[in-house]
Amino acid sequence: MGAAVDHVIPIGMSRGSVEGNDKSQGQRFSSKSKLTALVVDNGGVCCAIQTALLRSYGVGTEAVETGGAAVELISSGATFSLIIIEMLLPFMNGPETAKQIRAIGAQSKVLGITAFFDERDQQEFLAARADDFIEKPLSLEIVIPIIRELNN
Amino acid sequence: MDVVVQLQRQLADHTASLFHEGFLNDQFNQLQQLQDESNPDFVVEVVSLFFEDSERLLNELAKALEQQAVDYKKVDAHVHQLKGSSSSIGAQRVQGVCIPFRNFCEEQNIEGCLKCLQQVKHEYSLVKNKLETLFKLEQQLIAAGGSFPTL
DSSP states (O other), X not given: OOSOOOOOOOTTTOSSSTTXXXXXXXXXXXXXXXXXXXXXXXXXXXXXXXXXXXXXXTOEEEEESSHHHHHHHHHTTOXXXXXXXXXXXXXXXHHHHHHHHHHTTOOSEEEEXXXXXXXXXXXXXXXTTOSEEEESOOOHHHHXXXXXXXXX | OOHHHHHHHHHHHHHHHHHHXXXXXXXHHHHHHTOBTTXXXXXXXXXXXXXXXXXXXXXXXXXXXXXXXXXXXXXXXHHHHHHHHHHHHTBHHHHHHXXXXXXXXXXXXXXXHHHHHHHHHHHHHHHHHHHHHHHHHHXXXXXXXXXXXXX
């Protein structure tokens, strides 16, 4: 998945491989090709949960805490099927991060996420060429259709 | 009565009341589903992280609201994080108080913010207490040789 980067993986998640606990066998469907995801969030709790949820569906997931780290990771050659970006990030906010990620050529599905849904924030994200914008929490009901879509 | 059966019943009742009284919602169930042999302590780990994080945020909020010139942008950012994390673990009541809190913040209403801070602290300590009891019951059950369903 590209260069080795010193990124933050929350507690309990760093058990060796990025695949984590793969439940995809037990689910009604599983990833046909290997899907990958990047979570960009400086909140440890949200990071840990989003990462674990995606990994449980066989999505190879990494996490970083800033937009800058995300841009660096992608610039170094890492590619992701899905990138989930929190609205309020330190230094460079979610939409600015999305903008820069698109500017360096990332073709991933970009999902803006936030604690409080706000139309202005939605517009900002969509203008930055994010594909969608949702309110937390990231749940099964949201993840499953996305994975189906990415698999097709 | 068999100790294991007794503990299982206590655990089931306690868990049910947490949902019934609105302390937790389905998101918490989803967390439990992420726990398995390869990730056996996931729920306790993530909830502990939530406790640490919330305590930090509540302290920061208290500090920020004490200032002569309150930085409402900072307050908003903390409330944002608290709502995000509480919604992600399914701590429904804590999440709920964050909504009026954020509104008062937008209005720069200091009294409203202080009231919400007290309320969110209260809801946080209630859910913390109940989750700690939940984990204690689980530990007792395992120690007694029983197990509890994670699905």
